[in-house]
Amino acid sequence: MMNFSYARAESVAEAISAVSGDPHAHYIAGGTNLVDLMKYDVERPGRLVDITRLPLREITATAGGGLRIGALVPNSDLAYDPRVERDYPLLASAILAGASAQLRNAATTGGNLLQRTRCYYFYDVQTPCNKRAPGTGCGAIGGVNRIHAILGASEGCIATHPSDMCVALAALEAVVHVAGPGGERTIAFEDFHRLPGDRPEADNTLQHGELITAVELPAPRFGPHHTYLKLRDRLSYAFALVSVAAGLELDGDTIRDARVALGGVAHKPWRVPEAEALLRGQKPSREAFGAAADRLLQGARGQGDNDFKIELARRAIVRALEQAAAATPQRQSDKSIN
Numbered sequence: 001m002m003n004f005s006y007a008r009a010e011s012v013a014e015a016i017s018a019v020s021g022d023p024h025a026h027y028i029a030g031g032t033n034l035v036d037l038m039k040y041d042v043e044r045p046g047r048l049v050d051i052t053r054l055p056l057r058e059i060t061a062t063a064g065g066g067l068r069i070g071a072l073v074p075n076s077d078l079a080y081d082p083r084v085e086r087d088y089p090l091l092a093s094a095i096l097a098g099a100s101a102q103l104r105n106a107a108t109t110g111g112n113l114l115q116r117t118r119c120y121y122f123y124d125v126q127t128p129c130n131k132r133a134p135g136t137g138c139g140a141i142g143g144v145n146r147i148h149a150i151l152g153a154s155e156g157c158i159a160t161h162p163s164d165m166c167v168a169l170a171a172l173e174a175v176v177h178v179a180g181p182g183g184e185r186t187i188a189f190e191d192f193h194r195l196p197g198d199r200p201e202a203d204n205t206l207q208h209g210e211l212i213t214a215v216e217l218p219a220p221r222f223g224p225h226h227t228y229l230k231l232r233d234r235l236s237y238a239f240a241l242v243s244v245a246a247g248l249e250l251d252g253d254t255i256r257d258a259r260v261a262l263g264g265v266a267h268k269p270w271r272v273p274e275a276e277a278l279l280r281g282q283k284p285s286r287e288a289f290g291a292a293a294d295r296l297l298q299g300a301r302g303q304g305d306n307d308f309k310i311e312l313a314r315r316a317i318v319r320a321l322e323q324a325a326a327a328t329p330q331r332q333s334d335k336s337i338n
């Protein structure tokens with residue numbers, strides 16, 4: 001039996017005060033990850049602060065021509081918002097590649113950023129895991145590690161971040177708006193999630209009690225030259241082994257700028273600005289895309305079961321960039337069940 005108290009916050013200030021004042025308190029939004037973690041005994045919050053009634057459900061236009069997405073906007077509403085479908089199809093496509101329709105209806109924008117790794121050992125409390133229980137070791141190193149990281153891992157943790165939406169947000173260079181006991185701040189998306197290093201228990205740079213209030217997208221770019229390519233063991237209801245969010249800006253047949261982010265390969269969405277720089281001024285070609293892929297994957301290292309991911313990622317990057325260049329983005333196979 002796990003005892004915890006439950007309270008529904010009526011304002012942002014009330015929510016922040018309730019969680020920041022109690023080290024064992026957690027926010028709960030859609031509950032699609034946190035409740036599972038509680039059932040597996042991975043998370044044992046003493047207090048749940050329900051934020052679902054807070055006024056954070058709007059998607060509004062920003063002065064800079066972008067969109068501000070409230071932290072409680074459900075993943076489905078976001079993917080099917082006409083402005084997102086028209087101006088940020090890369091984001092819509094990534095969201096629809098994840099989970100199931102029912103889960104996307106419940107899952108929120110803020111919760112998606114904070115979902116935890118799907119490492120099998122993290123969920124199995126009988127096994128060592130530095131992320132769940134710091135200092136106990138890592139069951140995945142030398143264990144079953146087909147889904148684990150090939151980039152940015154540490155000697156303490158080789159987990160990956162499981163989100164699809166976050167890979168698109170990384171390529172789109174979103175900004176996360178946060179409110180906490182010390183006031184409000186913004187965090188560039190690339191600085192939001194972190195690599196495991198010697199503190200694998202920390203997935204991101206939020207402080208305890210800080211609440212995500214919104215995610216902001218800059219003005220749209222890439223036009224039709226984008227794609228979200230997700231490779232996984234099953235065509236629906238499975239997390240990415242490797243995914244690629246790619247966007248290109250073309251001047252005629254020359255690449256003016258590029259953004260490429262990888263999912264399923266590291267503890268955070270993986271971007272390498274030098275790889276994007278290699279594409280600038282190039283004509284779209286398999287050679288140019290291969291060189292960018294090699295730079296993105298520089299230093300990649302398998303752990304045994306996941307060695308295949310290095311070549312899979314290389315091919316996926318080249319294919320995604322070809323799709324983006326040709327303006328033939330990957331279509332999700334079935335939006336209703338995927």
Ligand SMILES: Cc1cc2nc3c(=O)[nH]c(=O)nc-3n(C[C@H](O)[C@H](O)[C@H](O)COP(=O)(O)OP(=O)(O)OC[C@H]3O[C@@H](n4cnc5c(N)ncnc54)[C@H](O)[C@@H]3O)c2cc1C
Nearest residue numbers: 029030031032033034098099108110111112114163164212
């Ligand atoms: C079977 C299954 C398959 C899935 N497949 C995929 C997939 O293929 N791709 C994918 O991307 N995702 C997938 N998901 C994950 C799903 O997208 C996440 O569970 C969901 O986005 C989490 O959102 P939530 O609102 O339910 O978060 P919750 O479970 O409510 O919260 C998750 C965490 O975020 C914190 N939190 C929530 N909101 C805030 C906030 N505003 N500020 C601060 N902290 C907050 C909570 O305290 C908690 O720690 C899958 C989930 C399941 C169960």
Ligand code: SF4
Nearest residue numbers: 119121129138157158
């Ligand atoms: S990879 Fe990370 S999450 Fe998985 S067992 Fe090792 S420490 Fe835990």
